Amino acid sequence: MEDTTAILVVDDDQATQELFSRYLTGAGYLTTCAASGREALELFAGNFFPLVLLDITMPGMSGMAVLRQLRNSDFPPEVIMVTAVDDPAVAATALELGACGYLVKPFEKNELLIYVAHALRLRELERANREYRDNLEQQVQERTRQLEQACRDLKASQDQLLHQEKLATIGHLAAGVAHEINNPTGYIGSNLGTLTKYMGHISGFIGLLDGFSSALPPEKAVELALARKDFKIDFLVEDSRDILAECLEGVGRIKKIVEGLKTFSRKDQNTACLASINDCLENALTVAWNELKYKATVEKDYGDLPLIRCYPNQLAQVFMNLLVNAAQAITGQGIIHIRTYAENNLIYIAIADTGCGIAPENQKKIFAPFFTTKEEGVGTGLGLSIVTEIVARHGGEITVASEVGKGTTFTISIPLQHDADADQPEAATALAAG
Ligand SMILES: Nc1ncnc2c1ncn2[C@@H]1O[C@H](COP(=O)(O)OP(=O)(O)OP(=O)(O)O)[C@@H](O)[C@H]1O
Ligand SMILES: [Mg+2]
Structure with a gap:
């Protein structure tokens, strides 16, 4: 000064x-x-x-x-x-x-003092002006920074809205498609089961006929044996069994996809309740165990977590999808590490694997519905989009960190306090394995 x-x-x-x-x-x-x-x-x-x-x-x-x-x-x-x-x-x-x-x-003395007073007044005005100009510049910079931040926030909300809108549209479509496919899949599956049973009877009956052929006149026995060969009856019976088994497996897959698609619809009723995230993880591990046991050692590092209001079955499905993905990413033997902890009013669930990792260019795409790098018949590409949807319903977020050849960590954060019911007036029920 x-x-x-x-x-x-x-x-x-x-x-x-x-x-x-x-x-x-x-x-x-x-x-x-x-x-x-x-x-x-x-x-x-x-x-x-x-x-x-x-x-x-x-x-x-x-x-x-x-x-x-x-x-x-x-x-x-x-x-x-x-x-x-x-x-x-x-x-x-x-x-x-x-x-x-x-x-x-x-x-004159007075003349000098007037000059001096006038000059100092001028100087004071200039100083104030300078200060105002500096402040103004600072204010403009601060405002510009705030505006830029607001712009970024707006863009992020817009992206989020677009994403939600996309999910809503998919949800609407998915609900319709799931409903339409569900019925025919049901009777196709049931009919295939019946046909498999019929096939068993027919093949038993053919076996019985074998026993009677020795009682036939020799030329009839030869005729029967020729017809059996010409019509490739043994092959037909054998192949029909394979065909039916394959069809049943296909129906199983369709059911899985339909179940997955139904997560996007909110038609099924379910109410939120107080539950333990660690228990949800244990449930998921039980159901997914078959997929994991030959691929990975599962290490658990569960934190002391408070109960939260949530949809435990849906969260179990989230964890199951992540665990199955982790197992599928591992070639040979690997490790799946599960860690839970609470921090800053959030519960974190980190599932890390020592699998193949995700290429940087794919890391954004993996959450989109139907994106898969797995062979046809292995993945539908719905797993992570369902995960995202369910996590968002809980007011949470999911992030991924991955390095090709080293492994991947998915981290979910869920707020301790979140009105899950408000987000889901018509909540989806728990779904089968995704
Ligand atoms: N832990 C992981 N390690 C490596 N890649 C992963 C992992 N999790 C997901 N991915 C990649 O993300 C893609 C999408 O995963 P998502 O679970 O949505 O579908 P999917 O596993 O291919 O099929 P689905 O889950 O329907 O059977 C996978 O195909 C895979 O490329
Ligand atoms: Mg998956």
Whole structure:
């Protein structure tokens, strides 16, 4: 903060310096005197002087040269030229160079004090103006930063809305498709089961006929054996069994897909309840155990978690999808590490595997419905989109960190307090393995 009463008097004449000092000190100002231009600039470099009273004709450096340099400084002082040179042209030059006043010697004390007061007032205005300008710049920068942040937030919400809209559309479609496919799949499966049973009876009956062929006249027995060969009866019976088994497996897959699709619809009723996330994980492990036991050692690092209001069956399905994915990513033997912990009002569930990892370009795509890198028949690509949907229903988030050849970690965070019912007026029931 500069001293607003400090005045630098620059004059080579000692008597004039003393006169100035007397007048100014008497009026409450603090004066510092310099006898030459150089000395003035040196003093100015180390101190703040809002005002300089500057003589023009001095040995060495002229007052005009000093004025030029002072006005070139970062925050130039106000300068009043105090001189015996009573020349309007010189005065005009001084004012042009930035002096705020031109006082001709000899002068009255009052005249000097008016000049000084006026110059200091000017200086104060300039300081305030400068401060305002700096603040304004800061404010503009702050506002710009806030606006940029708001823009980014808006873009993120827009992306989220689009994503939700996409999921809602898929949900609507999925609900319709699931409903339409469910019935025919049901009777196809049931009919295939019946046909398999019939096939068993037919093959038993053919076996019985074998026993009777020895009782037939030899030519009839040969005829029967030829017909059996021509019609490839043994092959038909055998192949029909395989065909039926394959069809039943296919129906099983269709059912799995339909179940998966139904997660997107909110038609099935279910109410949220207080449950333990660690228990949900245990349930998921039990159901997925068959898929995991030959591929991975499961390491558990369960934290001490409070119960939360949630849809435990849906969360179990989330964990199951992640566990099955982890097992499928592992070739040979690997490790699946499950960690849970509570931090900052959130529950975290991290499922890490030592599998093949996910290529960086795929890391965004994996959450989209139907994205899969698995062979036909192995993956539908719905697992992670169902996971995302269920986690979002719990007000949570899922992130992935992965390195090709090293492994993948999916981390889910779910708020301890979240009105799960409000999010799901018509909640989906728990689904079978995804
Ligand atoms: N733990 C993981 N390690 C490596 N890749 C993974 C992992 N989890 C998911 N992925 C990748 O993400 C893709 C999508 O996974 P998602 O669970 O949605 O479908 P999917 O497993 O292919 O099929 P589905 O779950 O329907 O049987 C997978 O095909 C795979 O490429
Ligand atoms: Mg999957």
